[in-house]
Amino acid sequence: MADSACRELIVKAIFICLLKLAFSYSFRSCIEIPDSNHKTFRCIKCHETDITTIVSDVFPTATNLTVSRNNLTHIQGQSFHHLYKLTSLVLDANHIASIHKDAFNNLQNLQMLNLSCNCISSLHPDVFSDLHNLTELLLGNNNLTYIDLFLFSSLTNLQILDLRGNHLKNISSLVECITNLSSLIQLDLSFNNLTTLHHSTRLPNSLAKLYLSDNKLHKLGCDKSFLKYVKVLDLSDNKLLSSKTFQGLNLKSIKYLRLRFTNVSTSKLLNYTNIQPRHIDFSGLKLKHHALTSLCFHLRYHQIPKMVLQSNSIRVLYKNTFCNCSSITDLMDLSWNEMKTTSCLQFLHCQNQLETLKIEHNHLTRLMSCDTFKILYSLKSLSYRYNRILRVSGYAFSNTPNLTNLELNINIIAYLDHKALSGLRDLVTLRLDNNLLTDIYNDTFEDLTNLKTLNMRNNQIAVIFNYAFQYLSNLIILDLGGNKITQMRPHAFDRLKSLANLYLDRNRLKEIDSTLIGKLHATLQVLDLQANHILYFTEHTYSPFINMSRLLDLKLDAQEPNGINLLPRAFFRGLTSLKSLYLTNNHIIGFGAETFDDLKSLEFLTLDNSCVGIAQLKPGIFKNLRKLKTLSIENMGIKSFSKEVFGNLTGLKQLHLNRNAMMSLDISLLDNLTNLTYVDMRSCPLSCGCRNSELQNWTISSKRLQFPYLFNITCQDHPGSFFHNFDTNVCYLDIALYLFSSTFTFTILLSLIPLLYVRLYWKFKYGYYVFRSWFGEQWRRLRDQEEKYIYDAFVSYNSADEDWVMEQLLPNLEGSSFRLCLHHRDFELGRDIVDNIVAAVYGSRKTICVVSQSFLRSEWCSLEIQLASYRLFQEMQDVLLLVFLEPIPERQLSTYHRMRKVMLKKTYLQWPGPNCSDPNSAKELFWNQLKRALRSSNTGSQEEQKMKEQNDQRRQDKEGADQEEREYFVNQTPIDDEVYYLMP
Numbered sequence: 001m002a003d004s005a006c007r008e009l010i011v012k013a014i015f016i017c018l019l020k021l022a023f024s025y026s027f028r029s030c031i032e033i034p035d036s037n038h039k040t041f042r043c044i045k046c047h048e049t050d051i052t053t054i055v056s057d058v059f060p061t062a063t064n065l066t067v068s069r070n071n072l073t074h075i076q077g078q079s080f081h082h083l084y085k086l087t088s089l090v091l092d093a094n095h096i097a098s099i100h101k102d103a104f105n106n107l108q109n110l111q112m113l114n115l116s117c118n119c120i121s122s123l124h125p126d127v128f129s130d131l132h133n134l135t136e137l138l139l140g141n142n143n144l145t146y147i148d149l150f151l152f153s154s155l156t157n158l159q160i161l162d163l164r165g166n167h168l169k170n171i172s173s174l175v176e177c178i179t180n181l182s183s184l185i186q187l188d189l190s191f192n193n194l195t196t197l198h199h200s201t202r203l204p205n206s207l208a209k210l211y212l213s214d215n216k217l218h219k220l221g222c223d224k225s226f227l228k229y230v231k232v233l234d235l236s237d238n239k240l241l242s243s244k245t246f247q248g249l250n251l252k253s254i255k256y257l258r259l260r261f262t263n264v265s266t267s268k269l270l271n272y273t274n275i276q277p278r279h280i281d282f283s284g285l286k287l288k289h290h291a292l293t294s295l296c297f298h299l300r301y302h303q304i305p306k307m308v309l310q311s312n313s314i315r316v317l318y319k320n321t322f323c324n325c326s327s328i329t330d331l332m333d334l335s336w337n338e339m340k341t342t343s344c345l346q347f348l349h350c351q352n353q354l355e356t357l358k359i360e361h362n363h364l365t366r367l368m369s370c371d372t373f374k375i376l377y378s379l380k381s382l383s384y385r386y387n388r389i390l391r392v393s394g395y396a397f398s399n400t401p402n403l404t405n406l407e408l409n410i411n412i413i414a415y416l417d418h419k420a421l422s423g424l425r426d427l428v429t430l431r432l433d434n435n436l437l438t439d440i441y442n443d444t445f446e447d448l449t450n451l452k453t454l455n456m457r458n459n460q461i462a463v464i465f466n467y468a469f470q471y472l473s474n475l476i477i478l479d480l481g482g483n484k485i486t487q488m489r490p491h492a493f494d495r496l497k498s499l500a501n502l503y504l505d506r507n508r509l510k511e512i513d514s515t516l517i518g519k520l521h522a523t524l525q526v527l528d529l530q531a532n533h534i535l536y537f538t539e540h541t542y543s544p545f546i547n548m549s550r551l552l553d554l555k556l557d558a559q560e561p562n563g564i565n566l567l568p569r570a571f572f573r574g575l576t577s578l579k580s581l582y583l584t585n586n587h588i589i590g591f592g593a594e595t596f597d598d599l600k601s602l603e604f605l606t607l608d609n610s611c612v613g614i615a616q617l618k619p620g621i622f623k624n625l626r627k628l629k630t631l632s633i634e635n636m637g638i639k640s641f642s643k644e645v646f647g648n649l650t651g652l653k654q655l656h657l658n659r660n661a662m663m664s665l666d667i668s669l670l671d672n673l674t675n676l677t678y679v680d681m682r683s684c685p686l687s688c689g690c691r692n693s694e695l696q697n698w699t700i701s702s703k704r705l706q707f708p709y710l711f712n713i714t715c716q717d718h719p720g721s722f723f724h725n726f727d728t729n730v731c732y733l734d735i736a737l738y739l740f741s742s743t744f745t746f747t748i749l750l751s752l753i754p755l756l757y758v759r760l761y762w763k764f765k766y767g768y769y770v771f772r773s774w775f776g777e778q779w780r781r782l783r784d785q786e787e788k789y790i791y792d793a794f795v796s797y798n799s800a801d802e803d804w805v806m807e808q809l810l811p812n813l814e815g816s817s818f819r820l821c822l823h824h825r826d827f828e829l830g831r832d833i834v835d836n837i838v839a840a841v842y843g844s845r846k847t848i849c850v851v852s853q854s855f856l857r858s859e860w861c862s863l864e865i866q867l868a869s870y871r872l873f874q875e876m877q878d879v880l881l882l883v884f885l886e887p888i889p890e891r892q893l894s895t896y897h898r899m900r901k902v903m904l905k906k907t908y909l910q911w912p913g914p915n916c917s918d919p920n921s922a923k924e925l926f927w928n929q930l931k932r933a934l935r936s937s938n939t940g941s942q943e944e945q946k947m948k949e950q951n952d953q954r955r956q957d958k959e960g961a962d963q964e965e966r967e968y969f970v971n972q973t974p975i976d977d978e979v980y981y982l983m984p
């Protein structure tokens with residue numbers, strides 16, 4: 001218990017490792033069967049001879065694994081250790097000679113193991129010890145001479161054991177090996193070297209089928225009850241086996257006994273054993289006319305539903321041969337005999353319940369008229385396949401009028417009389433294929449009104465005449481492939497009211513006659529026109545399929561001798577239900593971008609080998625094929641794709657690009673193909689250069705997508721090296737440099753940011769808002785060129801100065817009918833503060849900044865100044881008025897770098913402080929100056945020009961300036977020469 005838990009843990013750990021290693025979704029030697037959900041894998045005919053290497057990258061999800069036709073010679077221990085989910089493992093047709101005893105360790109789920117057709121001569125007794133769930137073990141066609149007693153001892157669920165084609169001699173030891181396999185149902189020991197059935201122990205009771213043909217049995221030598229439970233027993237081709245050895249044998253369970261080509265006499269067998277005669281296959285027992293007559297006499301009281309009489313060299317049968325076997329009801333099989341004539345089946349005249357008769361592989365040469373013979377009403381199915389029938393006369397089936405199935409195929413029928421099939425009103429299936437018929441007469445099928453399938457493939461028919469099938473209104477399948485049809489007359493398909501499948505492949509038709517097939521539009525689903533002589537010279541041909549809205553499957557591939565050439569532009573118009581379209585092996589000169597536009601239901605499209613030289617698929621060529629699941633465009637000389645080629649193929653699962661001229665593939669082309677699971681790019685001259693480095697990376701690491709045989713793809717430009725592992729490092733060098741420099745810059749920035757944050761925080765922030773305001777302004781300008789100002793001034797102040805604003809500024813200015821905008825009063829509620837400020841600054845002719853210590857500390861006020869000064873600087877609009885409520889030392893102002901700049905550039909007013917000599921007149925002067933400034937126009941007015949001149953003048957005699965005036969105005973030490981004062 002603990003041991004198995006531990007083992008499971010280890011196994012899991014190994015799986016995880018393997019999963020990590022196996023990130024490639026391509027397999028060195030295998031392919032995953034598309035749509036198998038990572039379950040079915042095939043590794044066939046690869047050049048690897050080491051099984052561990054072959055299966056190492058198969059996903060642990062695998063349940064069915066086939067490793068066939070490789071040159072394996074040895075199976076190592078633990079070869080399939082990671083594939084613990086396997087239920088089926090096929091290793092046939094290799095050259096396996098030895099198998100390690102731990103080779104199949106861990107395959108507890110395995111149900112089927114096929115080791116057939118190898119060179120195994122011995123097996124270690126423990127080799128199958130883990131396979132507790134194995135139900136089927138196939139070891140046929142090896143060199144086994146001996147089986148170890150314990151070889152099968154763990155296989156308690158084994159049902160089928162195949163040991164045919166070995167060199168086993170000793171049945172006794174074999175029976176000992178299997179005697180405890182209580183589930184064993186079937187044991188095949190054919191083609192071995194057994195000479196007797198002498199045994200020491202018994203067969204499992206469950207064993208129902210025992211095949212012992214082609215051994216060297218000359219006697220059975222077994223216990224009388226040895227075969228007591230066996231139901232199916234094949235002893236054929238043991239040429240020395242005689243009746244005597246069956247004496248007393250208990251064969252009561254037998255349901256089928258085959259004794260072909262033995263020396264057994266049926267009558268003796270029936271005397272010696274308790275076998276039911278109806279369960280004997282009478283083939284190959286030299287039962288000719290006389291023996292048959294006496295056999296039937298022997299069986300006259302028995303029910304014999306099936307009488308199989310193959311290979312008895314029967315030449316003639318007489319009227320009375322079977323009269324004592326009148327109870328044959330189901331089947332009489334006379335194949336592989338030497339009959340030259342059927343004699344209108346007169347030998348069946350006593351069998352009035354027989355349903356099926358087979359006379360295949362005989363020497364029949366003609367079927368004559370039978371209208372005067374006894375009618376065999378019960379016969380429903382009749383087969384004369386593989387004879388030499390040249391001629392079928394009129395009324396050949398008149399005495400078998402109830403046939404539903406008639407097989408005349410694989411003969412040399414050249415003459416089929418107009419009336420040959422007369423009277424077969426119930427016929428459902430008629431096989432006339434592989435004969436030499438040249439003509440169909442319009443009354444050939446006159447009575448076959450219930451026919452559903454008519455197969456005339458591989459004859460010599462050249463012309464289909466009018467009304468050839470006029471009576472076949474129930475026909476569903478008509479196969480005329482492989483004839484020499486060059487012509488079909490306009491009414492050839494008239495009255496085929498139910499036809500769904502029409503095969504006209506491999507004929508010599510030069511065109512698709514739309515009126516002819518148009519008559520089948522209501523029912524036709526499959527149309528096969530492969531390998532005819534259809535050829536177009538112009539794009540301007542109408543669609544021959546215009547009404548074929550039910551057609552599901554259309555084959556037009558391989559037109560002789562050189563392809564269809566030009567696809568008319570709207571060739572497929574009308575095929576709205578089509579699911580599969582085959583156009584391979586045609587020389588098509590370019591596909592128009594709208595060629596496939598109507599095929600909205602298409603799921604399968606193949607264009608392999610369909611181009612002349614280098615093909616370029618037009619953008620949008622597949623644009624409507626949203627349901628397409630498989631697209632095969634192999635060997636079309638395609639060099640590259642544009643993204644629009646695959647644009648809409650969202651349903652695509654498989655893409656076959658084999659043997660094209662692409663040297664690279666841009667993987668972003670496949671971005672939209674979200675359902676893609678399989679891309680086959682074998683035999684493309686892929687370049688192992690940097691432009692494919694992404695593709696390489698992608699094929700190796702793609703999880704959802706299989707790239708079959710990736711590891712076999714070689715480099716076009718570097719012979720001898722492989723695509724999957726070419727060196728892509730060189731491609732990433734530039735990226736490394738880029739990464740280095742960007743990281744470096746980033747690091748430098750990171751160390752600078754705190755510094756800049758401290759120094760330039762407000763600069764950044766202002767910059768941002770300035771940009772916003774600039775942007776908003778551009779937008780505003782666009783929106784409204786002629787916007788009127790709502791306010792005369794927007795007052796920007798700090799709440800600490802609110803008293804002064806409300807008590808001094810407001811009464812003074814609004815009293816003089818100035819409209820003021822105050823943030824607490826006029827800002828729109830719910831609007832972003834910045835937007836409000838922007839709106840206020842731009843909605844007012846001027847902005848008054850009430851500057852105090854608190855103002856300078858408030859960020860929003862600073863922002864307001866910024867916006868206003870932006871207008872000032874950037875738009876040459878003189879909008880900013882600074883009002884200083886208290887004297888602010890220059891030292892302090894210098895921190896507000898920008899404000900200082902504004903101050904130096906523009907006007908400002910000083911509110912007369914309490915320690916002013918004449919506060920009242922000073923205040924009056926202040927209000928006058930402010931009102932005047934508010935009234936002044938914004939842009940470069942004459943007044944300002946005048947003021948500037950005055951200021952300039954004043955600067956010149958600055959020394960003699962009035963002391964009082966100096967008190968009202970902040971007297972900054974001028975930093976540059978542009979300082980001037982606003983004067984009353």
Ligand SMILES: *[C@@H]1O[C@H](CO)[C@@H](O)[C@H](O)[C@H]1NC(C)=O
Binds near residue numbers: 046047048070071
């Ligand atoms: C197996 O070996 C034979 C010769 O021993 C060779 O002809 C054949 O090509 C090999 N098959 C594979 C799949 O490598």
Ligand SMILES: *[C@@H]1O[C@H](CO)[C@@H](O)[C@H](O)[C@H]1NC(C)=O
Binds near residue numbers: 040063088111112
């Ligand atoms: C896989 O193997 C199981 C068990 O032998 C079998 O029943 C099943 O049909 C196999 N599936 C395929 C897809 O071959």
